[in-house]
Amino acid sequence: MKQVRKAIIPAAGLGTRFLPATKALAKEMLPIVDKPTIQFIVEEARQSGIEDIVVVDGKNKRSIEDHFDSNPELEDNLRSKHKDEMLKLVEETTDINIYFIRQSHPRGLGDAVLTARAFIGDEPFVVMLGDDLNNINGNGNPLTKELITSYQETGASTLAVMRVPHEDTAKYGVINPSAEVKPGLYNVTNFVEKPDPKDAPSDLAIIGRYVFTPEIFDVLENTKPGKGNEIQLTDAINTLNKTQRVFAHEYKGDRYDTGNKFGWLETNIEYGLNHPQTKDELREYIKTLGVKLAAEDKAKKK
Ligand code: G1P
Numbered sequence: 433m434k435q436v437r438k439a440i441i442p443a444a445g446l447g448t449r450f451l452p453a454t455k456a457l458a459k460e461m462l463p464i465v466d467k468p469t470i471q472f473i474v475e476e477a478r479q480s481g482i483e484d485i486v487v488v489d490g491k492n493k494r495s496i497e498d499h500f501d502s503n504p505e506l507e508d509n510l511r512s513k514h515k516d517e518m519l520k521l522v523e524e525t526t527d528i529n530i531y532f533i534r535q536s537h538p539r540g541l542g543d544a545v546l547t548a549r550a551f552i553g554d555e556p557f558v559v560m561l562g563d564d565l566n567n568i569n570g571n572g573n574p575l576t577k578e579l580i581t582s583y584q585e586t587g588a589s590t591l592a593v594m595r596v597p598h599e600d601t602a603k604y605g606v607i608n609p610s611a612e613v614k615p616g617l618y619n620v621t622n623f624v625e626k627p628d629p630k631d632a633p634s635d636l637a638i639i640g641r642y643v644f645t646p647e648i649f650d651v652l653e654n655t656k657p658g659k660g661n662e663i664q665l666t667d668a669i670n671t672l673n674k675t676q677r678v679f680a681h682e683y684k685g686d687r688y689d690t691g692n693k694f695g696w697l698e699t700n701i702e703y704g705l706n707h708p709q710t711k712d713e714l715r716e717y718i719k720t721l722g723v724k725l726a727a728e729d730k731a732k733k734k
Contacts, residue, residue: 433587436580436643438557439482441473442544444490444535449692458493460562462696464703465710469690470496472565474528480576482558484529486551488544490536502526540662546652554646556583559665563691564640565699569706572685575641582617582681583643589672590679592641593618594687601632605666607680608633616682620673625659625666636680638666639687648672 447459454462460470470487477485489496503522510519535547545559558576566575575592582590593607605625609618624633642665651668658664669678688702689695701718704710 433584434555436481436556436558436583437483438552438555439477439485439576440545440548440552440557440559441470441477441485441487441562442535442541442559443470443487443493443496443562444538444544446490446538450696454492456492458489458496459691460493461495461499462690464565464568464690464696464699465707467703468496468499469565470562471499471525472568473560473562474500474530476566476574476576477558477560478528479574480558480580482576484531484551486531486533486548488533488535488547490534490538493532497532500525500528500530540657540660540664542652542655542663542665542668545665546649546663549649552646552649556643556645559642559644561640563689565688565690566639566641566683567685568688568699568703569686575639575683575685575687578683579641579643579681582679586617586677586679587645588677588679589642589644589648589669590617590681591643591669592639592683593636593680594639594683595635596637598632598635599629601629601635601637602626604637604639605664605669606632606634607636607638609636609680613679616684618680618682620678620680623666623670623673623678625664636682638680639683641683642669645676647676 443460445459447454450459450462461468474485487496507519507522510522531551533547535544560576567573579590579592596604603626605623606627607623608621610621611619613619648668651672655663655668658667672678688699690699704714
């Protein structure tokens with residue numbers, strides 16, 4: 433069996449939910465405390481044994497390329513001032529095999545994945561979506577590693593799911609599980625992109641991590657635009673599942689959705705509560721704020 437060595441990170445979205453911040457800045461560069469979201473994804477890939485990463489980007493994404501490039505002026509400056517810790521942080525981001533492909537006419541997530549076909553070739557690979565973070569404080573397993581381990585056992589395409597509140601199904605691809613073949617690993621009857629809660633076949637939502645066999649590319653070539661008139665990865669997965677099993681692996685660890693304002697704030701707080709430079713002050717601040725807000729709520733009720 434071929435090893436999973438390569439990852440695709442689609443990053444061509446416009447980031448409209450974060451305007452005006454994302455007018456000139458790539459949304460993947462929005463920081464969680466001091467680290468751009470895309471750097472968490474790259475770190476997860478490397479912790480999972482991925483060797484080569486391709487980012488499929490679009491307009492206004494130069495900041496991502498610059499982030500993973502060297503910055504000799506900054507490095508020389510830090511070196512001359514003996515700021516070794518900072519220098520290490522800067523150098524860490526360049527010591528990565530990362531490549532960039534431009535998706536000139538964004539036609540959806542499925543199309544972004546297809547754009548990277550020549551880079552992947554005839555190998556299994558992972559897809560990692562930039563808004564979805566997991567295990568940010570390193571207390572558990574990186575989700576991508578769990579998926580690759582599962583792939584090594586089954587040789588089949590496998591994606592990650594998690595239970596979400598039923599009213600949220602319209603935000604996700606949702607699976608219709610048929611049998612739990614072993615704890616947390618499901619056979620799936622069909623995959624549906626963003627169903628209305630009334631039509632959702634389950635509460636198990638796709639959470640932005642996938643391992644694919646290369647056959648997904650042939651399917652994507654023939655996938656017609658679906659929901660939102662975009663080429664949906666979920667539709668291609670549904671088709672692939674008819675000729676080749678696609679499993680769903682349920683993730684039980686911590687997951688954060690940084691693609692919306694509240695989720696982004698929440699992730700910052702959770703990460704900030706573990707960050708050596710912010711954790712003590714932030715903890716005290718949240719405690720004081722809690723007391724203040726409780727008093728305000730009490731006063732309102734009177
Ligand atoms: C994409 C996928 C969807 C998946 C979601 C996870 O949607 O199309 O199936 O559940 O990512 O975050 P998006 O959030 O890009 O609209």
